[in-house]
Amino acid sequence: MMGPIKRFIKRIPPLYTLLRVFYNLYLRGAAAYKSYVFRVRHNRAVRDFTTLQLLTPEEAGEQRRRQFSRDIKFSILVPLYNTPTGFLKEMIESVINQTYQNWELCLADGSKKSNRRVKRICFRYERKDPRIKYQRLIKNEGISGNSNRCIEMATGDYMALLDHDDILHPAALFEAASVINEKNADFMYTDEIKFNIYPPDAFSPHYKPDFSPDNLRAHNYICHLCVFKASLLDRAGRFRSDFDGSQDHDLILRLTEHAESIVHIPKVLYYWRAHIASAASDSGDKPYTHDAGKKAIAEQLDRMTLTGTVKNSSLPNVHRVCYEITGEPLISIMIPNKDHIDDLKKCIQSIYSLSTYSNFEIIIIENNSTEEKTFAYYETLVQYKNLKVVFWDREFDYSAINNYGADFTQGEYLLLLNNDTEVISPDWMQEMLMFAQRRDVGIVGAKLYYPDDTVQHAGLILGVLEIAGHSHRHFPRVHHGYMGRLIHAQNVTAVTGACLMISKMLYVELGGLDERFKVAFNDLDLCMRVRRAGYLVVFTPFAELYHFESKSRGYEDTPEKLARFSDEGLLFKSLWGDELEKGDPYYNPNLAPDKEDFSERK
Numbered sequence: 001m002m003g004p005i006k007r008f009i010k011r012i013p014p015l016y017t018l019l020r021v022f023y024n025l026y027l028r029g030a031a032a033y034k035s036y037v038f039r040v041r042h043n044r045a046v047r048d049f050t051t052l053q054l055l056t057p058e059e060a061g062e063q064r065r066r067q068f069s070r071d072i073k074f075s076i077l078v079p080l081y082n083t084p085t086g087f088l089k090e091m092i093e094s095v096i097n098q099t100y101q102n103w104e105l106c107l108a109d110g111s112k113k114s115n116r117r118v119k120r121i122c123f124r125y126e127r128k129d130p131r132i133k134y135q136r137l138i139k140n141e142g143i144s145g146n147s148n149r150c151i152e153m154a155t156g157d158y159m160a161l162l163d164h165d166d167i168l169h170p171a172a173l174f175e176a177a178s179v180i181n182e183k184n185a186d187f188m189y190t191d192e193i194k195f196n197i198y199p200p201d202a203f204s205p206h207y208k209p210d211f212s213p214d215n216l217r218a219h220n221y222i223c224h225l226c227v228f229k230a231s232l233l234d235r236a237g238r239f240r241s242d243f244d245g246s247q248d249h250d251l252i253l254r255l256t257e258h259a260e261s262i263v264h265i266p267k268v269l270y271y272w273r274a275h276i277a278s279a280a281s282d283s284g285d286k287p288y289t290h291d292a293g294k295k296a297i298a299e300q301l302d303r304m305t306l307t308g309t310v311k312n313s314s315l316p317n318v319h320r321v322c323y324e325i326t327g328e329p330l331i332s333i334m335i336p337n338k339d340h341i342d343d344l345k346k347c348i349q350s351i352y353s354l355s356t357y358s359n360f361e362i363i364i365i366e367n368n369s370t371e372e373k374t375f376a377y378y379e380t381l382v383q384y385k386n387l388k389v390v391f392w393d394r395e396f397d398y399s400a401i402n403n404y405g406a407d408f409t410q411g412e413y414l415l416l417l418n419n420d421t422e423v424i425s426p427d428w429m430q431e432m433l434m435f436a437q438r439r440d441v442g443i444v445g446a447k448l449y450y451p452d453d454t455v456q457h458a459g460l461i462l463g464v465l466e467i468a469g470h471s472h473r474h475f476p477r478v479h480h481g482y483m484g485r486l487i488h489a490q491n492v493t494a495v496t497g498a499c500l501m502i503s504k505m506l507y508v509e510l511g512g513l514d515e516r517f518k519v520a521f522n523d524l525d526l527c528m529r530v531r532r533a534g535y536l537v538v539f540t541p542f543a544e545l546y547h548f549e550s551k552s553r554g555y556e557d558t559p560e561k562l563a564r565f566s567d568e569g570l571l572f573k574s575l576w577g578d579e580l581e582k583g584d585p586y587y588n589p590n591l592a593p594d595k596e597d598f599s600e601r602k
Contacts, residue, residue, distance in 0.1 A: 054199060055099070055170050063099035063174045068181045073102050074173050075156030075230070079146035080109040080164045085117050087165040087273065090198075092125050092132070094271075095162070100173035104156060105132045108149035110140035144239035144247045151238055160227045161248065167199060167271040168225065176227045179263045186229040187259035189222045190269040191590065199271050205600070206483060207588035209491070211262040213440075214538055217297050218488035219318045220249035225270040228255050243296050245289035246317070250296035257303065266589050290317050297321065306438070318484050320542070323434040331360040331429055332411030332504070335419050336392075336401045338367040341377045343420040343548060350423035352384060357429035360415075361386035365405040367396060398497075399513035399522045406504070406512060414507050416523075418498040420548040421448070428543040432501040435489070435538045442535025443502050443527055445495020446543035447486075453477040456547045457499075458485070459492035459539035460524060461596065462584035467569055468494065468524050469596040471539075482598035489540045493531065493584050497523030498547055506530070520565050521572045528576055 055063070076095055080088070095105050111118045122134040133153050137146065151159070158180065162168060172190065179185045195202040208221055215221050226248070236254040243250040256262060294310040297319055301308050307324035333351065337344050348362065366389055369375065378389050390408050392401050402416060413436055415429070425431065428446065435444045448457040458481065459471040471492070472481050480487050497513075500523060510529050513522045527537050573580060583589055592599045 060099050060170060063171060064101070066174070068177055070177075070181050071102055072158055072177050072180055073104070073156040074100075074158050074160055074176065074227070075150075075154030076103055076105045076160045076162050076168075077147060077150035077154065078105065078107050078162050078164050079143060079150055080107055080111060080118055080122075081140065081143075081146065082111045082115050083118055083164040085121055088118060088121055090167055091162065091164060092121075094167040094170070096129065097170050098168065098173045099170050100177050102177075103131060103173055104154070106150040106153040107132070107134045108137055108146045108153065109135065110137045110142075110146045112140075142241050142244050144241040144244050147239045147247070151233065154230065157230060158227055159230055159233070160225060162225070163272070165273045166224070167195075167273070169267075169269040169271065171267075172225055172269040175265050175267060175269060176225075179265060183261060183263050185261045185263035186232060187255055187261070188227050188263040188265055190225045190265045191267055191588070192224045192270040192272050193268045194272050194274045196274055202271060205268055205590070207266070207590045207598075207600075208264060209588065210264045210585035211256065212491040212586060213256075214536070215488070215490045216253065216256065217300065217319065217321050218313075218490065219484065220246065220252060220293070221483070222252050222256075223248065224272055226252060228259070232258055243292045246292035246296055249293050250299075253296055253300045254303075257300070268590075287316075293317055294319055308434075313484075313487055315480060315484050315487060318488055320488065323438065325430060325434050326437055328359045329413060329433070329437075330411035331357070331413045331415055331433065331501075332406075332409035333360055333362045333415045333417050334365060334402055334405040334409065335362060335417050336365045336367055336398065336405070337369070337374075337419045338396075339369045339371045339374050340419060341371075341374050345377065346422050347417070347419055348381070348384065348387075354423045354426045355429055356426045357433070360429065361409070361411060362388075363405050363408050364389045365401050366391045367401055368393065397515055397518040399515045399517050402497075403512040403515065406507060409504065412504060414502055414504050416497050416500045416502075418547065418549075421499060422546040422548070424449070424544040424546060425542065428545065431540050431543040435540060436501045436503060440536050441538050442506055442530035442533065443495060443500060443537045444543075445492070445501075445537070445539045446499040446545055447539070447541040448496070448498060448545050448547040449477055450474075451546060451548060455479075455486065456549060457496045458541065459490070459586075460494035460496060460527070461587045462493045462524075463580050464584070464587065464593055464596060467521065467572060467580070470496070471596060472598070473596045475597070485598075487541055489538060489542070490586070491536050492539045492586050494524045494527035494537060495539055497526070498549075499543070499545055500526075502526075502530070506533075506535070516571055517568050518564065519561075520568045525572060525575065528579065 078091065092105065095103065107122055109118055109122065119136055126132045126134045135149060135153060137149060140146065141149070158176070175190070176188055179188050191205065191207050193202040193205040209215060232255050235258040239247050239251055297310045309322045311320040311322060313320050335347065351362065381387050381389065390405060392404055406414060413433065432444045432446060435441050445459060450456045454477065455472045455475045457470050460468045461471050462468055472486055475481060475486065510526070510533065514525050517525055531537060590601050592601050
């Protein structure tokens with residue numbers, strides 16, 4: 001319809017020119033009005049950040065008076081680009097209001113030449129406070145190039161990354177100085193929270209785990225606030241323009257490879273502004289950030305001599321690393337069983353009918369069954385290759401039964417599996433094996449569901465529900481989990497023995513399962529010993545099985561069993577009391593200790 005009208009108008013040049021003039025005036029007027037409305041709305045919401053009760057006057061005074069043995073100088077790096085003036089002032093004020101005062105603010109401005117407001121504001125602050133350094137760049141070099149200009153201005157012992165429209169908590173540098181003095185940290189990061197106009201309207205806090213290399217490969221969970229020793233840059237290198245959009249992720253991956261003391265400060269010390277132009281608002285419409293992140297992870301794999309492919313996930317900027325499997329090692333699947341043939345049959349059929357990995361054997365450890373049909377069923381198992389039944393005739397002890405079964409295995413890797421499980425994902429063994437083959441990984445666990453397609457297991461959380469709880473129990477199968485934790489591989493403290501892979505060499509070296517734990521906590525104890533030996537424990541959501549454990553039955557249901565469960569709980573506490581007191585490093589202390597849903601501590 002508009003095509004013929006436009007062609008008609010173009011035949012009358014004066015009319016066409018006049019309409020173009022009016023149209024351009026309309027666009028300019030609409031933009032000016034929009035800008036005016038935004039400034040009015042923002043100015044009404046601007047707060048003097050010294051009055052915000054992020055710290056009480058007593059806390060602020062105590063921090064200001066604190067003397068550290070090491071007087072650390074922080075260089076805060078802020079690349080500027082057409083920063084809204086209100087945002088710019090608030091960012092600078094949040095630095096000025098730090099309770100720790102030995103800092104310098106390095107501002108490199110790549111704004112358009114027509115944007116003089118940013119320059120005027122920065123000059124004004126620079127004249128008032130010599131700790132503020134401002135440089136107007138000859139040309140805009142992009143986020144990485146401009147950030148590198150900030151680095152060239154810096155003279156501090158440590159550097160902190162701050163976005164031009166975000167805000168620091170007044171205690172941010174104080175807390176960083178504390179962990180440097182107490183733990184000699186050379187890399188540290190804090191929790192963060194999003195906000196719209198000013199901190200009191202903050203939402204969606206990100207309570208992070210301690211340093212987790214597999215989480216970091218999945219996505220940049222460290223993000224803000226990130227503080228690191230200046231000398232680390234000499235080894236890791238500066239920002240790289242090829243990774244713009246995920247330049248922080250690339251830098252953090254490289255810095256953490258060289259850092260010797262990485263410390264997570266579990267406090268919300270960074271306020272990430274969510275507005276239409278910010279990454280905090282929505283990164284889904286910025287696919288270049290996702291591609292840059294994949295490239296950064298792929299390069300780290302090369303640096304770490306790990307072979308793998310970085311793939312997309314169901315969330316923007318969350319990635320899946322598929323590590324290359326070396327060879328085709330034999331996997332020995334150990335399944336203890338006492339009667340319950342219907343469960344066992346379903347388990348075995350699913351393994352043989354669905355599994356795409358073929359080099360495995362199954363060891364069924366018969367444990368004092370009493371039903372004749374059980375032994376009749378064992379006779380039918382000759383149809384399956386590489387399957388044998390071995391007999392345990394002593395009292396029930398889950399740990400001893402598995403250790404006994406391990407003596408009959410020929411595989412390079414052991415896969416402990418409950419008889420009441422059913423395979424869902426055909427490549428479940430490959431998904432576990434790819435992690436188990438890594439030199440830094442000791443144990444790998446799978447994602448298990450109840451029959452109603454809710455989560456039964458996504459890793460164990462130490463200290464939740466007194467001793468341990470199941471991460472995201474009862475969440476819907478399709479749920480992404482807290483900050484995406486149900487859809488990416490990650491480091492955890494422990495995984496359930498219902499489906500657990502470990503190299504046979506390591507299993508033997510550690511003495512297998514501790515036979516003092518006859519029923520409960522044996523898997524948790526094994527994972528604790530694996531971590532104490534210096535290995536990671538990995539949970540992967542891409543190895544999926546059903547686990548037909550009753551949702552309402554609980555662990556124990558008779559006085560005798562309850563007493564045994566209690567005794568084994570006391571044994572675990574006696575062995576791992578210090579770790580229980582410290583808390584799970586992969587579960588933030590700001591999260592509820594009496595729930596498994598990652599809700600905030602009350």
